Amino acid sequence: MKAVVIRRYGSADVLQYEEVEQPKIKPEQLLVKVHASSVNPIDWKIRQGMLSLLTRNQFPMILGFDVAGEVVEVGSQVTRFKVEDAIYGSTSFPGGAYAEFAAIPENFAAPKPTNMSYEEAATVPLAALTALQALRDLGNIKSGQKVLINGASGGVGIFAVQIAKALGAEVTGVCSTRNLDLVKSLNADLVIDYTQQDFTEGNVQYDIIFDAVAKRAFSNCRKVLKPNGVYVSTLPNPEVIVQSFLTMFLPGQKVKFVLERPNSKDLVYLKDLIEAGKMGTVSDSEALRRNRTYPLQELVEAHRYSESERAVGKIAIVTLAAVSG
Template sequence: MKAVVIRRYGTVEVLQYETVDRPTIKPDQILVKIYASSVNPIDWKTRKGMLQFLSGNRFPMILGFDLAGEVVEVGAKVTQFQPGDSIYGSTSFPGGAYAEFAAIPEKLAAPKPTNLNYEQAAVVPLAALTALQALRDQGNIQSGQTVLVNGAAGGVGIFAVQIAKALGAVVTGVSSTKNLDFVKSLGADRVIDYTQQDFTQEATRYDIIFDVVAKRSPSEVRRVLQPNGIYITTLPSPESLIQSVLTALFPGQKVKFILEKPNTQDLVYLKELIEAGKIHPVIDRTFPLAELAAAHAYSESERAAGKIAIAVASEQ
C-alpha cells in the first residue's frame, strides 16, 4: 500500500511517500481502507520531535490520526462493524492514517455521518472531539452561559463555536480580521478582531473561555472570567498546570486543559449533531496524500480557516 513515512524527526522533507506493507489486525481491531484523512497540529508537532517523550524513536513511523473509509476486515472480538461499513474515527498515538489502510481499535471508530462525504467526515474526529470534551466535560457547559473561543477560525475553533451554540450558549469568537465574517457564519453571536481588540481588557465576563490556540495565560484572562468561570486550554503551560491543581482545591475560577480521548460514544454523538444540521465541518483546502508535505507546511503557517483534508483514495 502507499503511505507517507518518516524515519527521523524534522522538517516537512522527512515525509516520504512510498510503498509499505499493509497492516495486520488484532482481535479487537478493524482494517480500514482509508479514503481521506486530515492534518492536525499534533501531526506536525510529532513529526518535528516536539512530542518525542511520547512517540519515542519507533521508526519508520506513519503519522495521521483522523480517518474516514470503509471496513475491509474485522478482528475476532469486533462486534460493532462488518466489512463494507462506512466509518470515521481515529488511530492510536502516534498515528497511522497517512496511508491507504490502517488497523484501528473498534472503540475508536463510529459509523460515518450519512450527510458527509469521506473528506468531510475525515476532518471531524480529533478537532470536534477536542471541542466537545473541552466544553461539555471540562467546562460543564450549560444553556444560556457565555462562552469565548479564542482561535475560533481554526480546526478546533470552528467546532467549538458550533458545539457551544448547539448546547445553548451565547458565543463570542476571537479571530483575525479576515476571518470575522467566517466565524459569524459558524453561528457566533459576537466576534472580536484580536488585531484591534484585546478581549482580556474588555468589561464583558465569560462563564467559559476556551483558548484553542493557547495564546493567553490564566493570569491574563482571570479578570474577564466570571467568579466561578472556567478557563480551558489545549496546550498546558507551567503556569496553567500549577493553576489547574491550585484552583481545583478551592471554590471560584478554575483552570483546566483538554486532552482529547477518542471513543465511539462521542463520535456517535457528533454524528447525530451533524446529521441534525447543528454542526458541520469546514474544509479550507484538500491535498492529495502524495503532497502531505505541502499540507503540513500550510497547517504550520496557521493561515487555514477551518480544516485541511487529505485525499487518500477514490471511493470505488
C-alpha cells in the same frame, strides 16, 4: 500499500511517500481502507520531535489520527461493524492514518455521518472531540452561559463555536479580520477581531473561556472570567499544569487543559449533531480551490501550510486508495 513515513524528526521534508507493509489488525480492531484523513497540529508537532518522550523514537512512523473510510476486515472481537461499513474515527497514538489502509480500534470508530463526504468526515474526529470534551466535560457548559472561544476560525475553534451553540450557550468568537464573516456564519452571537480589540480588556465576563489555539494565558484572561468560571486550554504547558493543580483545590476560577480521548460514544454524539444540521466542517479556502483536499503524496505541502498557522478550519487529505477505489 502506499503511505507517508518518517524515519527521523525534522521539517516537513522528512515525510516520505513510499510503499510499506499493510497493517495487521488485532482482535479488537478494524482494517479500514482510508478514503481521507486530515492534518492536525499534533501531527507536525510529533514530526518535529516535540512529543518524543511519548513517541519514544519508534521509527519508522506513520502519522495522522483522523480517518474516514470503508471497513475491509474486522477483528475476531469486533461486534459493531462489518465489512463495507462506512466509518469515521481515530487511530491510536502516534497515528497511522497517512496511508491507504489503517488499523482502527473498534471503540475509536463510529458510522460516518450520512450527510458528509469522506473528505468532510475525515476533518471531524480529533478537532471536534477536543472541542466537545473541553466544553462539556471540562467546562461543564450549561444553556444560557456566556462562552468565549479564542481561535474561533481554527480547526478546533470552528467546532467549539457550533457545539457551544448547540448546547445553548451565548457564544463570542475571537478571530482575525479576514475570518469575521466565517465565524459569523457559524452562528456566533458576537465576533471579536483580535487585531482591533483585546477581549481581555473588555467589560464582559464569561462562564467559560476556551483558548482553542493556546495563545492567551489564564493570567491575562482571569479578569474577564466570572468568579466561578472555567478557563480551558489546548496546551498543557508547565504554567497551565501548575495552575490547573492549584485551582483544583481552591474555590473560584478553575484552569483546565484538554487532552482529546477518542471514543465511539462521543463520535456518535457528533454524528447526530452533524446529521441534525447543527454542526458542519469548514475546509481551508486554499484547500477549497484544490477540490478541498491535498493528495496523500502532497502531504509535505499540507504540513507546511498547517504549520504556517494561516489555515482556516481543517485541511483534508485524500488517499490514492480512495481515488483508485
